[in-house]
Amino acid sequence: MTDDRRSSPAALRNRDGILDVLRQVLPPTGRVLEVASGSGEHVMHFAQSLPALEWQPSDPSADARQSIAAWASEAPLANLAPPIDLDAAAGPWPAGPFAAVLCINMVHISPWPATIGLMRGASGVLPHGGVLYLYGPYRQAGRPLAPGNAAFDEDLRARSPDWGLRDLDTVIACGADHGFDFDRVVEMPANNLSVIFHKV
Numbered sequence: 001m002t003d004d005r006r007s008s009p010a011a012l013r014n015r016d017g018i019l020d021v022l023r024q025v026l027p028p029t030g031r032v033l034e035v036a037s038g039s040g041e042h043v044m045h046f047a048q049s050l051p052a053l054e055w056q057p058s059d060p061s062a063d064a065r066q067s068i069a070a071w072a073s074e075a076p077l078a079n080l081a082p083p084i085d086l087d088a089a090a091g092p093w094p095a096g097p098f099a100a101v102l103c104i105n106m107v108h109i110s111p112w113p114a115t116i117g118l119m120r121g122a123s124g125v126l127p128h129g130g131v132l133y134l135y136g137p138y139r140q141a142g143r144p145l146a147p148g149n150a151a152f153d154e155d156l157r158a159r160s161p162d163w164g165l166r167d168l169d170t171v172i173a174c175g176a177d178h179g180f181d182f183d184r185v186v187e188m189p190a191n192n193l194s195v196i197f198h199k200v
Contacts, residue, residue, distance in 0.1 A: 004070035006039040006063070010105070014192065015045045018104065018135055021186050021194045025131055028052055030099025033125065035088050035118060036060075036106035040068030046102075047080040054079050056094065058086035089117035096125030104135040107171065108153075111162035115171065119178035123199060132180055132197040135188070138168040146191040168195070 026032065029052050034043050037057035047055040057068050057080070068083040084094060088106070101122040107115050122132050137149045145153065149165060156163040172182045172195075179200045186194040 004063075004066040005074070006067040008039045008041060011039060011041040014135075014189065015042055017188050018042070018194065019046060019049055021188075021196075022046065022050070022102075022133065025100075025133060025183075025196050026050070026053065027099045027131070030054070031056060031097075032100045032102060033094065033098045033122075034058060035086060035101060035103040035122075036110075037068055037083060038064055038105070040064070040071045040083070042104055043068065043080065044071050044075070044077075047077045048075070051077075051079055053099070054081065056081045056098070057083040058094075059083060060085060060087040087114075087117075088121060089114040091117070091121060093121040093125055097127045098125050098130065099127075100131040100133065101126060102133045102135075106136070107134060108136055108138075108156060108165050109163055111160075112166075115166065115174060119174050119180065123178040123180065126199040128199055130199040132175070132199070134171070134195040134197075135192060137165050137192050138171065138195070139165050140168050149191050168193070171195070 031054045033056045035058055037043050037059045040057060043055050043057040059065050065083040072080055103118055153165045175182060175197050180197040181200055183196040183198055188194055
């Protein structure tokens with residue numbers, strides 16, 4: 001590609017599986033904030049597939065925001081807002097309320113304060129019953145890591161000591177500290193998980 005559009009093979013592989021879960025857990029209407037939108041391919045796919053929802057992408061990276069805007073310019077959607085600059089750990093967060101907050105593949109590729117900030121910020125913009133959806137690989141108590149996830153975790157920690165697969169129980173406890181009830185886990189392809197919370 002010669003423009004600003006970035007492409008993630010993983011996003012193309014997992015977007016339909018994630019969409020299947022979102023169809024089950026998202027409300028029929030309302031605003032949805034995606035944190036750490038990356039290339040923008042996920043939010044484009046979701047906005048096209050769930051047109052009754054209004055989608056707000058975000059990312060702290062200027063390059064990512066350029067990619068999101070470039071993808072959006074190829075197929076303008078009335079329910080897709082321009083990307084905003086949002087650092088989950090630092091804020092400031094956009095004005096709510098949002099019906100749901102999505103965060104795909106951020107928790108393990110960021111320092112732990114980003115997850116704390118995600119929980120704190122999402123709690124501030126979601127109403128009672130609002131959905132927080134996380135996706136990615138996690139460590140689960142009593143279950144050994146799949147070889148692929150173990151290798152991925154080792155690679156992440158080599159790239160940054162602040163990165164790595166998080167213990168799911170620790171993430172759930174962090175959510176509880178910020179006013180979230182853990183709903184359920186949906187096992188996804190390639191040893192990933194959909195993790196669903198609701199705001200108390």
